[in-house]
Amino acid sequence: MPRRDDIESILLLGSGPIVIGQACEFDYSGTQACKVLAEEGYRVILMNSNPATIMTDPEFADATYVEPLDLEHARKIIEQEQPDAVLPTLGGQTGLNLAMELFEAGIIGVPGTPEMIGANAEAIGTAEDRERFKDAMVGIGLDVPSSATAHTLDEAHQVIDRIGLPVVIRPAYILGGKGTGIASTVEEFERMAHLGLEASPISEILIEESIKGWKEYELEVMRDRADNCVIICSIENLDPMGVHTGDSITVAPAQTLSDVEYQKMRDAAFACIRRVGVETGGSNVQFAINPENGDMVVIEMNPRVSRSSALASKATGFPIAKMAAKLAVGYTLDEIPNDITKKTPASFEPVIDYVVTKVPRWAFEKFPGQGDVLGTSMQSVGEAMAIGRTFPESLQKAMRSLEQGRHGLNCDRGEVQLEALSDDELLAKAGIGTPDRPFQLEACLRRGMSVDDVAAATKVDPWFLDQMSRIVEERSHLAEVGFLGVTRRDLRRAKRLGFGDAQLAYLWGVDEADVRARRLADDLRPTYKTVDTCAAEFDAQTPYHYSTWEDSDEVVDTGRPRVVILGSGPNRIGQGIEFDYCCVHASFALADAGYETVMVNCNPETVSTDYDTSDRLYFEPLTHEDALNIVEAEQASGNLVGVIVSLGGQTPLKLANSLPEGTVLGTSPHSIDVAEDRDLWNRLCARLEIPQPAGGTATDLAGARQIVDRIGFPALLRPSYVLGGRAMEIVYDDAGLARRPWRNWPASGRSGAKAACRPSVPCSSTGSSRRRSRSTSTRSAITPATSSSAA
């Protein structure tokens, strides 16, 4: 079944602004779709209100409307453009909900109006309406948690009279689990039912038997017009049911399912997509399994590409959004070549020979006072993904990819905060989903608690805990032999378990440079393997790599001059998609200029980590060690022109000084230092006679007090090398000054805690104003004006 010729123009609905639960993954999926549809010769009309996206660049669509994603604007665009079809499944929940509004208003999906391709209104309704979905699943013989819907508090009470507490409350038609929660008491239940009814645009909630503590899985499914179905990726959550998938640490592929169970789940996922009626494209089906007896229930299904599909695409090398767009216009899977092998078709199921771990990044530190307990409503603002040959390796890499000052799974300065807790307190804390849980789990095991006890208290699967124990045992061995006694064999084993040089330096009380030198003296360097969808069964030239510590390396020298671009890492508040936009455009521009482009990043939601964007992609943490390893490998294997650090925001800037002399392109590391280091900046301003509020720089409380004695309260405290005013604070008295965690000052600073005190004045100028800032990434200013050179 080839491409459809009965449609000529397609309206693609984007996902609008980045919100919690919906980040740049839909820019990645939408950009892929635009590219594919344009290549296929369709007229592409794009509607998206977020200008910081790649997809809204004029070249990606024939007509781009940067307009609010609401019924009225969509109606006008449809009247103006008269598209033959609307593709609603690539713009997240926002795009899907808008499509349903348009359908209900009779504007699309009914005879005489644009056709809905990918998923029609019937399918979307079946998947999104909780009660219809549940009935549909029961109808095909799948189990679901017992539940009922309610539209009023009275109805809600009748439901719990029948199924009892605890229950999960899920509002219909919502994003990222908004308004969702687990209620164990009648008071909690009333409060949450009320909130849920308010959160649902149709005032409907599903009240569901709680299966908290079960194991959670996801399957990414694709279906074509000929009813061929394939699974792209299986994902197992480290956090048990009760924590939203977007807030869970997730691992691909599934680790603890026997083939018998996996195949049963696969059959169920196919039955689900067929019954719901998603005609073409990707969907995500979530399951829970009772670890005691294997009982399996279907939790939900997304009839569209999702954050998990972005993750699955990056985890396997199978571009789900791109394929979904091709399937939507009529191709079948066997007609599309596998992007990576080129020789085999897309109608297969990727297999991988590594482990992928995704860890969410939260921003609780931006909202002091708000609890950091994770639940069924998503709270993370970004995520990092890491690839390793084993789970311990990928977990430790993911932890250091988060850029929250951690170097791995503990064995760093950050672990000190757990020392004050008693064993009971620590174990109790580990039982609750919070950003600190993985560190608490490791600490429990390191204190000698058994895997069984920790598993019983936390419901984290014993396999994951045992793998963490390997990290614990290795650490204990390394501590015993010490820096001077360590052998090459010890070091290699530690590296294979994901230990970073910085962790070993912390453990032994030496400098990271000493560990590196010791390691290089033993010729112990990472090898770079390839992500190829097929576990090396077929030859693949995909230049998509990750580091690990094995025998052989797979990076190929093309002989062309190359430039490394360090990307921006996970999304966070103060850093969304704009730096990815810059890095991607740098890559395009350098490719046009004849360079081989090499991207380094660890954020799976982005366009930069699409293996199509650059000539070579390293999916790696953006740390001193990992960046340096790549730069050295690139230098050793070919002609490295230099490294761009100034387009990815604060993350790569901090690495400028780590790189070999002379490799940084553009603004020199010294100039970056002058702009970012408060002390150097102040001296520069003084020399240039630019007036500044009185102030000074301190690295401890005593130093800060001396400055405040001079300038008085209130005073503004700002750390060096931070983004978006992170950890900036106005203090009004000495108690406020003393309250600052001087010892653990934001570890995002390169080295040593440092802060500037200034009299409190309206702080219109934050630390970020001197580098390429958020505002410059809008449509009007695409020129790479790295303003830090002003320093």
Add this chain to the structure above:
Amino acid sequence: MSNVRDAALVLADGSVFEGEWFGADPAGGYASGEVVFNTALSGYQEIITDPSYAGQIVTFTYPHIGNYGVTPADDESRSAFCRGVIVRELARRRSNWRSESDLGEYLAQLGVPAIGGIDTRRLTRLIRDTGAIPGAFGPLDLADEAMLKQAAADEPGTAGVDLVAQVTTPERYRYGSGPLRVAAYDFGIKTSILEQLADFATVEVFPATAPADELRSIDPHGIFLSNGPGDPEVVGYAATEIRSLLDDGSTPVFGICLGHQVLALAAGASTVKLPFGHHGGNHPVRDIDSGRIDITSQNHNFAVDPGSLGGIAEMTHVNLNDDVCEGMRLLDANAWSVQHHPEAGPGPHDARHLFQQFKERMQG
């Protein structure tokens, strides 16, 4: 860290891989065989106990193996016939409600030697580029590299070796109690196949060397030719008997894997050895008549040569990755077969409808 037993794997081309020993202690200090790889992400127990791996050392490309333990319910035969197992990481601790024992212990019990810590991706790329290759591995307290290299060089491989004789049932036996009667040739039959057939039939399982008359004696509704290890050319004795059964006329004959290849030989077609074979659970196969695509489980190093089918059979199924013949229908007999494994075990269930087809044809 202290009880690690260093081991090495050496291939016939001299490549050396360092690792750690586990599983059974090898007779003579080392294990040797033809090294192949399997890309399935789950199903290691089924693979290890699949008689089709006789003579071979199986490399798992997925790094973590043993995570969910083992259970007797997942055994595909009465024992393990592979010569050894190669992994990157053996799970120290299993976790699954179904499991009854650890993979390491289980291998030791079954007498299967194993090596962990191997850069299995390097090994897989090497096999992909050079083809399935003889190799030997052993613990360094019993074997050294030179000895392993010699053992690898001396390993005959699987071409021309009668591996079926090692795995077929010594005695005829009965499986299941369904209404139809199936006479099955056991070239190394998997339990999953017997389970599928038992849904509708009582299966009488015969040794590979059984004369056609023995099968005729039960007056079967259908004849089944099982999967099995190695080179189909060396089971010429079975091909002769099958030829005689085909000449009887109407009794439906259905073959899987080696059964498919032996059926082709019986009909006068020929087989070839593939460079590194198909071993995995993700191979797309198209039914040429219907266009339907099934994702299939596969395990074969030999294949029917489509060029030899002229006037004998029609190709019915094709592997979309490399156009290898995955199924055929004889022109002059009521017989058909597939190269892949519709029974799964392990792998996807997509092609299980083929057993229904067999049932329907037997019902006439």
